[in-house]
Amino acid sequence: MSFLKSERHGHVLVLTMSSPETRNALTGDDQFDDFEQTCQAINDDMSVRAVVLTGEGSAFCAGGNVKDMRDRTGLFSGDPFDQADAYRRGIQRIPRAIYALNVPTIAAVNGPAVGAGCDLATMCDIRIGSTKAMFAESFVKLGIIPGDGGAWFLPRAVGYSNACKMAFSGEPVRAEEALQMGLMSEMVEPETLLERAVELAQSIAANPPHAVRLTKQLMRASEKSSLDELLDKSAAFQAVCHAEPDHAEAVAAFFEKRSGNYRES
Numbered sequence: 514m515s516f517l518k519s520e521r522h523g524h525v526l527v528l529t530m531s532s533p534e535t536r537n538a539l540t541g542d543d544q545f546d547d548f549e550q551t552c553q554a555i556n557d558d559m560s561v562r563a564v565v566l567t568g569e570g571s572a573f574c575a576g577g578n579v580k581d582m583r584d585r586t587g588l589f590s591g592d593p594f595d596q597a598d599a600y601r602r603g604i605q606r607i608p609r610a611i612y613a614l615n616v617p618t619i620a621a622v623n624g625p626a627v628g629a630g631c632d633l634a635t636m637c638d639i640r641i642g643s644t645k646a647m648f649a650e651s652f653v654k655l656g657i658i659p660g661d662g663g664a665w666f667l668p669r670a671v672g673y674s675n676a677c678k679m680a681f682s683g684e685p686v687r688a689e690e691a692l693q694m695g696l697m698s699e700m701v702e703p704e705t706l707l708e709r710a711v712e713l714a715q716s717i718a719a720n721p722p723h724a725v726r727l728t729k730q731l732m733r734a735s736e737k738s739s740l741d742e743l744l745d746k747s748a749a750f751q752a753v754c755h756a757e758p759d760h761a762e763a764v765a766a767f768f769e770k771r772s773g774n775y776r777e778s
Contacts, residue, residue: 516544517551518569522711524562524718526555533570539629540578540587545606552610559777562718562725564614565710566637567621573646576628577604582655600660604629608662611636612733615726617717621710622646623703625685632663635670638729640696641710643703646688648696650676654683669736671696721759721775 518529528551530537539545555561568574581587588599611618611633620626620637625647634640634648650667652659659667659680668676675694679686691697701709717725727750735743754760759775766773 516547519551523715524560524722525565525711525714526561526563527565527567527707527711529567529569530574531569533568533572535578536570536572536575536625537568537630538575538578539604539607539633540581542603545603548607549610552614556613556615559722561616562722563616563714564618565621565707565714566618566633567707567710568623570624571645572624572630573620573622573626574630574633575625576630576632576651579655582657604661607633608636608666615729616722617714617725617729619710619714621706622648622697623706625649627651627685629659629661629663631679632659632661632666635663635666635696638732639698639713640670641699641701641706641713642688642691642697643701643706644688645703646691646697646700647685648679648691649683649685650679651683651685653681719772721757721763721773722777723757723759724754724763727754 514531516530516532518531520527520529532538555564577588582589588603589596591599617639618637620634620640622634622640622642624643624645626634627647627649628651631648631650650659650663652663658664664680667680670676671679671694675696686694686696688697688700692700699709731743731747731750734746738746759773762775763773
């Protein structure tokens, strides 16, 4: 059975982590394969324009399985060289796959997002949480570090100082505080979380898809480019956009006060 359940809402794909008995813990190759293959399939499907990621049950994602850590099994077995290789070949495939997605991603955080689950939420472009959401960069509580890329994603989500506070203390951040520090963009009641996330995704998907994809590329590039480099890339991307039929359709729709009808490839 697939760990990620998928459901289409027009041009929006909702992915639900579906292991509520483990609080959607990330522990095995089947799950890592699922993320990698699903992300590749999304990039190959031009009809998908936005993605929502959420968790089934009371938790968003509990991160790694602490019992496996205790028993030194699975990802945590072998000597240090084995374990380093297991991280590279295992859970680190998730951040690479999600980061490579060419469409916007929204994490609908329905409950606790702990350890690797917290990092998983920050891998998404946008986070919306319910009032029951909680985030904990809790690795130090177990005497380990964020081995899945959290030290790269978290500062970009909340700033260096807030990221250090979370990572050094390991203490949980509740929904209201997460909203205040920018870890969440919106906070809603649990019963409306998925509806609101899909609504936002659909508002993104209603825009010309090539422009959205190129905008995401620019946002990603801004994290490691100089201003001159980004301006040069922006000029090149803008020229491409002006040549796209979707640009002409968007301008026509603007003047005719209607929704645009954009192509999928």
